[in-house]
Amino acid sequence: MKKLMLTTALALVSSAAAQADTVVVVTSFPQDLTNPFKVAFEEAHPEHTLEVVSRNTNASVAYLQETRGSNTTDLFWASAPDAFEVLKSEGLLANVDISVDGIPDDVGGYPINDPDGYYYGFAASGYGIMYNTRYVAANNLPVAREWDDLIRAEYNGHVAMSSPSRSGTTHLTVETLLQGDGWEEGWAKWKWIAGNMNTVTERSFGVPDAVNSGSTGFGIVIDFFGLASNASGFPVELVYPSLTAIVPANIGIVENAPNAQGAKDFVEFVLSPEGQRVLLNPAIMRLPVNPEVYAEVPEGFPNPFSEDFAPGAIAFDVDTSGARYNLVNSLFDVMITYRLNDLRAAVAAIQAAEAVHADSENAEALALIAEARELVEALPITEEESLDPAFAGVFQISRVSADIAVVGRQAEVEQAWDGFTVANYAKAKELADRAVAMR
Amino acid sequence: MSDMPQPASGAGRFTLFPRLSGVAITGILIAIFLMAFLVLPVVQVIYVAFLDARTGAMTLQNFRDFFNTSLFRESFVNSFYVSAMSVVFATIIALPLAYITTRFNFAGTAIIQSLGFIPLIMPPFVGAVAMSLLFGRNGSVNLLLDQYFGFKVPFMEGLNGVIFVQSIHYFPFILINLSASLRNIDRSMEEAAQNLGSSGMRMFRRIVFPLAMPGYLAGAALVFIKVFDDLGTPLLLNVNTMLAPQAYLRITGVGINDPMGYVISFILVAFSIFALWASFLFMRGKDYATVQKGGGGLSKRDLAPREKLIAWAVILFILALVLAPHFGLMLLAFGTIWSFSPLPDAFTLQHFGTVFTQSSQYIWNTVLYAGSAAIIDVILGVAIAYIVLRTGLIGRKWLDYMATAALAVPGVVLGIGYLRMFHGVQLPFGLGQMSSFWGLIIVALAVRRLPYALRACMAALQQVALSLEEAAESLGANKSSTVRRIVVPLMTGGILAGFVTSFATAAVELSATIMLVGRASDAPLAYGIYLYMQSPAGRGAGAALGILAVVIVALGTYLSQRIIEKDRNRRAAAPGAEQ
Amino acid sequence: MKKAGIRIEDLHLSFGDTTVLAGIDMEIYPGEFFAFLGPSGSGKSTLLRAIAGFGPRPKGRILIDGKDIADLPPWKRNVGMVFQSYALWPHMTVRQNVAFGLEERRMPRAQIGPKVEAALDLVGLLHLAERMPSQLSGGQQQRVALARTVAIEPQVLLLDEPLSNLDAALRVQMRRELLSLQRKLGLTTIFVTHDQEEANTTSDRMAVLDGGVIQQIGTPQELYDTPVNGFVAGFLGTANILAGHMNEGCFVTKGGNRLAVDNYRGTASRIVLRPQSVSLADEERGSIAGKVTHREFLGSQIRYLVGTEDGEIIVDTLHHAGQSGHAVGADVMLMIDSRSASLLD
Secondary structure, three states: OHHHHHHHHHHHHHHHHHOOOEEEEEEOOOHHHHHHHHHHHHHHOOOOEEEEEEOOHHHHHHHHHHOHHHOOOOEEEEOOHHHHHHHHHOOOEOOOOOOOOOOOOEEOOEEOOOOOOOEEEEEEEOEEEEEEHHHHHHOOOOOOOOHHHHHOHHHOOOEEEEOOOOOHHHHHHHHHHHHHHOHHHHHHHHHHHHHOEEEEEOOOOHHHHHHHHOOOOEEEEEHHHHHHHHHOOOOEEEEOOOOOOOEEEEEEEEOOOOOHHHHHHHHHHHHOHHHHHHOOOOOOOOEEOOHHHHHHOOOOOOOOOOOOOOOOOOOOOHHHHHHOHHHHHHHHHHHHHOOHHHHHHHHHHHHHHHHHOOOOOOHHHHHHHHHHHHHHHOOOOOHHHHHOHHHHHHHOOOOOOOOOOOOOOHHHHHHHHHHHHHHHHHHHHHHHHHHHHOO | OOOOOOOHHHHOOOOOOOOOOHHHHHHHHHHHHHHHHHHHHHHHHHHHHHEOOOOOOEOOHHHHHHHHOHHHHHHHHHHHHHHHHHHHHHHHHHHHHHHHHHHEOOOOHHHHHHHOOHHHHOOHHHHHHHHHHHHOOOOHHHHHHHHHHOOOOOOOOHHHHHHHHHHHHHHHHHHHHHHHHHHOOOHHHHHHHHHOOOOHHHHHHHHHHHHHHHHHHHHHHHHHHHHHHOOHHHHHOOOOOOHHHHHHHHHHOOOOOOOHHHHHHHHHHHHHHHHHHHHHHHHOOOOHHHOOOOOOOOOOEOOOHHHHHHHHHHHHHHHHHHOHHHHHHHHHHHEOOOOOOOOOOOEOOHHHHHHHHHOHHHHHHHHHHHHHHHHHHHHHHHHHHHHHHHOOOOOHHHHHHHHHHHHHOOHHHHHHHHHHHHOOOEEOOOOEEHHHOHHHHHHHHHHHHHHHHHHHHHHHHHHEOHHHHHHHHHOOOOHHHHHHHHHHHHOHHHHHHHHHHHHHHHHOOOOOHHHHOOOHHHOOHHHHHHHHOOOHHHHHHHHHHHHHHHHHHHHHHHHHHHHHHHHHHHHHHOOOOEO | OOOOOEEEEEEEEEEOOEEEEEEEEEEEOOOOEEEEEOOOOOOHHHHHHHHHOOOOOOEEEEEEOOEEOOOOOHHHOOEEEEOOOOOOOOOOOHHHHHHHHHHHOOOOHHHHHHHHHHHHHHOOOHHHOOOOHHHOOHHHHHHHHHHHHHHOOOOEEEEEOOOOOOOHHHHHHHHHHHHHHHHHHOOEEEEEEOOHHHHHHHOOEEEEEEOOEEEEEEOHHHHHHOOOOHHHHHHOOOOEEEEEEEEOOEEEEOOOOEEEOOOOOOOOOEEEEOHHHEEEEOOOOOOEEEEEEEEEEOOOEEEEEEEEOOEEEEEEEEOOOOOOOOOOOOEEEEEEOOOOOEEEO
16 A cells, blocks of 8 residues: 555656646636636647646635745735735735736726736626526516615515625625725615625625525626626626726736746736637636727627726725725624624514605604614724724734734624624614504 | 453553554554544644634633623534434434334335435535525425415525435434344344234334434434534535534634634534543443344334335435435536526536546546545554454553544544644655645545444454454464454455445545645545536536536445445355354 | 133144145133144244234134134234243333333323232342343343233233243243242243243143144143154154054064054054163063163163164163163163053054
């Protein structure tokens, strides 16, 4: 047995040595995206072989951190800009000069490439609402086009999204609304939308999966999920609300890459018109960052460089987002993910009360409803607190610096928030129920 | 087991460097293996639970926080509730199947005994996907119900959904153990009760079931622990207020370094070990099956035509339910688009084409990993069984306890422990990081499945009469050649059974391997299915891969079963081989 | 309690091609201690189990106290059975085991207690009521099984080789206890055994079975003294069976020896001679010459095998202290007391 393993191992070593020109890329992208690029790249550069290591974003970051001493990875390839920021700040990315001809500086207000040149955007993604046409028809629902639409009572039980703590892209959506509408308005909007949800999924792909199979009607997703599902033949459509953030998906060369030339070749290939066209593959469907490619896209394909695309797009503040990254995730989970049932009950009760008193002048009932709404919208911390390093440090044990006095332990803080939230939701439901009884 | 010779510790002759026997050396090597690949990695993970996250000092504060947090208390209660209810429902499924097949002359027995094993050889998360399509809010069943009767049943909502999927996936543990127990009950036990005026359900409740209790309990404890520790199903059904998902979310969360994840891991391991220990305690001295002399198993009787009809109806209903995931998977694998409709829009072979052209490496990897792991398991299983049952090695029972404790370790915890422990380790010969070397996947699988193989080997060795070994020794064979030429050949059936169980369940394992797969070309089937299932176009291909996994494992199981049958027949012809 | 009789009429049973019971007819009188005796495979256990209601339903009728019970399930028959393995339930205490049947009859709790204690007292095990079966010796387990069965006051008590799992000394003691218990309760009892001594010592009457057929029914003595066929003769005790024919009031063996018999039967072709009715005699008094081929010392007796013209004949002679008897190879003369011998067709 041992002998066998040893021989196999030796065989592996020798075969690895024979293919010295392997470009190793660590990525969070699915095979549907990586395979077409691998094929196209190896065709354009027969001297290179692309070796794909699939891990989710967090695991990829951890992997690169842990293996820095004996790095075997040439490239990191993923969506979330935050992950690249972390790697860049730790000196794990190489600053390589890449020719990026024909690619503009920003898309929808978001810079495409890292200004310092550590990583490059290769595809743009916006956030949208994906819906199942059969589901919508069967339930006689109008198509929701704006975030505000999803708040309406008629969508109760028809919406899904994933938790921002599980998916970097969802985090960006949540943060976009918080920045676009303001801290309190933004959270209120998320809570009312969440009140209509039937599920908060634990995987970002769980949302398109649920919409594709028709188990839910509407999903809040990053656009390519919707576009790719549509292209794969599912009866789904994607709409961009006017408030959205366009963020690039990125690629960066790892510091100390074993095959630096191969890595550079791959980045340049991905950014070339030839590579950009691969993005239009029906299974990928991401928005190219090279405007030149849009000349040949099919009818109806969204163009983030056009005037009428997402007119309300905001300039996304990466610093604000980064400062409270974990706090926002944790707050979302405590108020929404883990307490979805309580929230749904409260929201359903308020919606019922509002339906009963839609045209009534019953001041007492309306006051109860208003109070209930306030309770649902109440937040345990203010925006100032959210940006206070003492608070943010609670969630960033490893990165907090010694001179910041942290206010408590995460479990302690979360328990306080949880108590606050559960009590408010219960009270809101009670008030709304009382209002319903006053018909 | 209770009448084994006591360890020879009373001898009292103490030497600094005792001359070690072969048995002792083997025992020590196994102990080192288990320490290195089970105990220490797990300790690596759970000791964080005792550290202050900021200062690194030892503290129990994290446990106080755990019990002060209402979410965690609720998660604990939910996990307990889901596990207990899964045991109840798994029992409801397994009991009629076990009873009908052991108690009556029933044509469907062979089908049930083989099909009953099938749910185990499907990755649980794949089952959950298929079940959602059939039983989900807008799954086939609910769409049809809604269309014809105007109502829906929330099969898959919240905790109920988890219970539903888990009981269908894990009931074979109860079926297998309970059937074995029922077969071992002396028929006179039942006849005596009838003779004294008892019959039907009352007799089953008072006599038959209590006598089958040890087997039932062994199966039920397994189901309980498996459900308690399982991560994939709750995650896929988006249930997060349970302990395993909470631990996973907190350990793998974006940039978060929350000690609560480790506290929960510790509690998962501790509680599972407690459950195992409690079931051992309860079963001690209750191994009734071997108490009786003479007589065969339960007497089988023929069913009256009406009873036969009822039996078939019950069995077909249950089989339809437990095979639903496979049915759903088939539809997914052969279907084109399946969305908000009872059946896919059309059927195609294209997904299988995709799988065969792109993913054959998954199949070979799986056969290599699961096969090697199962071989390691039966080797360790035979060695540990022999040491525990036939030698007086000091501390030999701890080998058994350690190996069995692997049952109580969630796959995620083991995976994380391996990453922690072996990350910095560079392997020679340019194999690179130990934590990303595919060999570690084999070790992880072997450790995770060792308890199954060990139990099978233990049972097999207990059936080999001691006198057969003594005969060999009196004719001049030494220990090692006795084991090699007498014991192992006589254990063939049990060893193969252990191999099959380890192989089949290792082939669909994901929870530990997902942490350890270094690159796609090293990935096994379950990981490949998981990858496919992450993209809209990959769902059909993932399902096709899932079908292949089931077919491969089922084939392997069938072949081994044939060999076991043959071996059993051969032995039946040679009296004296069994006690 | 009224004593119940059992009538079995034309009972047939086969498993596939194998006939297990072939037309059994018999009557067991109320209060009788009756034995089924036969070698293994003779159908005796199957017959007993058929009375208890186990196994496939045989063709024919089984009447207890005049009522046909053949179609009743076991739990409605009120027939108590003690199993060869005792079948004590290991998960229940002695008391729970004994109380089981009463509980199944929905007897009020207040009555169950005294009945259980009475039954345990009957077998002398009241002090072990709280033990688990695994903590009892074989003999004690046997008594518990008995107590458990008589506690329900069955119409008929069936004992399936109840003594076979006990050692020799205990077996003798238990069979006496069984008998005295049966006499005390007056229960109609059927006892299945393959051991003729057990059957002889306990039963009022017995049936010898072979090949699913009753060979003979009668008191032990009748069966021993006047077996109706070679099987019964050979199965009950040791028998020399010599072939020959009748001639003028005598049985003439193949070897030409004439044996005088009282009960003349013209068609007889065999004669049954018990070893104790053959003796070794002087030259002039003996009638058959032979040579000792084998000798066994049995304590009170010495058994010789003597080779003669009629084959080997077994001879039992009383042993007296100090006498050495005949050695192997010695020429002897046999004297036969054939007056009371049975003749077979």
